[in-house]
Amino acid sequence: LVGALALFGAMDAQSGFKLGANLGLPVGDLSTGYGFSIGADASYLWPVAADFNVGLASGFQTYFPKSEYKDYGVKNVNLVPIAASGQYRFTPEFSLTVDLGYGFAFSDGESDGGFYYAPKAAYHFGPSEVNLSYRGISADGGSSGSVNLGYAYSFGK
Template sequence: MKSTFKISALILAFAGITLGAKAQTSTSTTKTSTSSNGVILSVGVDAGIPTGNLSTYYNFSIGGSVQADIPVAQNLFVTLNAGYNSIQGKNNIASPNGATTFDATNIQLLPVKAGLKYFVVPNFYVQGEAGAAFSLSKADNNYDKSAAFIYAPQIGYQFPLGGKSYIDAGVRYEASTKFNSTIDASKVNFFGLRVAYAFGL
């Protein structure tokens, strides 16, 4: 029930950003990234809500990322993305026997992904990426692997700011394989929101 509420809140937040930015966007015709012939770079803030077993011990994730969109065909881009995620642990979690409590150790990750971004209609896109997340807290989190495979389907919208500048807002589901081969709960899965400033070269 809590996860459903958090996911709904994230979707509503994205909708609010979309409507707010849409209201401030001029109705005049603006050249969008879908017709761009050059590379688009973006720098963004990332936030997320853990799902599944991860939500038992973790509250949210926060971080940032840089991304390059490289045009390969009309409305189609290859994406390269690298970032940092800090997944914040909960405090005073009851142990299985209920006798003691503990604080979950934050998970620190460096995700590196590549994928495809396709504009279905002007400004609105679907995106799929895959890659690896490298753990910066392997020992603290009792992982036996330094990295795990990740994948992230996403939808988003680019709001033209004028010239070759945009606000790029997207919602994604990001999931990983296990960081500890014997612990299923070592998967890192979350719903994420990325809001970035993008500019064409």
């Protein structure tokens, strides 16, 4: 607790907590049975250079089955990633971010997981951003993912 308080007390004014939401379309293996997804994201980034920030990212994404598959008992799939995040700002308005880590996937009492990756391009305006991202998870030789359109707000910037 003392270490966490010291870390938060030493944070630069440029660092910040970011909350966001997104809508997505499943691609790859997921697109067969799932029609869309919604999610929420949270991250904390620290500046390490003038235009480069690193930090931690997490969130919650739910993939909803297509209506014709609900009759067969297909349930929502949920994804909770825990990832390291790196963001490079090319200009004050445009950035690229990559999150890499582990994604915990679960559905109806079953759980699994795998390597999580999420590249994102964002347009910033004030403390807000609109972003386009790909969110994927690779496990056991296969991969699943979605293309997402999102909005995020940065606190402390």
